[in-house]
Amino acid sequence: MKKVEIIQNTKIKVALRKDFFDVLQDPIRDLLEFTGANYFAHQIIENYYQPNHFVSSFNTHEDWSDLYWSKFWFNDPLERKIHKNAKINGSSVSLWQLSDPDSDCMLSRMQMCKVRDGVAFSYQHKTGVLENYTIAWEKFDLESINIKKIILIQEKLNPIRLYHRQTYQDLK
Numbered sequence: 001m002k003k004v005e006i007i008q009n010t011k012i013k014v015a016l017r018k019d020f021f022d023v024l025q026d027p028i029r030d031l032l033e034f035t036g037a038n039y040f041a042h043q044i045i046e047n048y049y050q051p052n053h054f055v056s057s058f059n060t061h062e063d064w065s066d067l068y069w070s071k072f073w074f075n076d077p078l079e080r081k082i083h084k085n086a087k088i089n090g091s092s093v094s095l096w097q098l099s100d101p102d103s104d105c106m107l108s109r110m111q112m113c114k115v116r117d118g119v120a121f122s123y124q125h126k127t128g129v130l131e132n133y134t135i136a137w138e139k140f141d142l143e144s145i146n147i148k149k150i151i152l153i154q155e156k157l158n159p160i161r162l163y164h165r166q167t168y169q170d171l172k
Helices: 025-035 062-072 077-089 105-111 148-169
Strands: 007-010 013-016 039-046 052-061 091-095 117-124 130-137
Touching: 013 062, 025 039, 025 130, 025 148, 039 148, 052 062, 052 148, 062 105, 077 091, 077 105, 077 117, 077 130, 130 148
Parallel strands: 013 052
Antiparallel strands: 007 013, 039 052, 039 130, 091 117, 117 130
16 A cells, blocks of 8 residues: 655645555546546645645656656646636636646646646635646547536545545644
């Protein structure tokens, strides 16, 4: 069984939830199969770019996650955009190709994860905690997405989100 890996520097503490691969294997597989996606990421963020900035992060591509947190976390235009908007508006949604198609971070993400496009969602909870998830595809078919499918995707996300929210507090 994989264990949580903690990365910390003077600006941020990150819990890489490598333990989720074993614990949430079935719900993640169901989500990816249902959506046709081959990439999924989920983060819970406290004190966003403030003292005690803490992130609990899960990503289905462990190699990308390791590179992201060592090289790109501070220079990811997509991440900055969705969280800035969520802090102002309470939530934010962005298609990758509309917000960050040419940054070094996005180009590396697409190459390593073998995806071409994705969608990122961010919510700000009443407590100020940000929660985001990203789903990405090798080929994104916008026409296959409708309200019914979005509701079903939310249902598939719930066990993952709930488990993550229940377990991240112990890692701060």
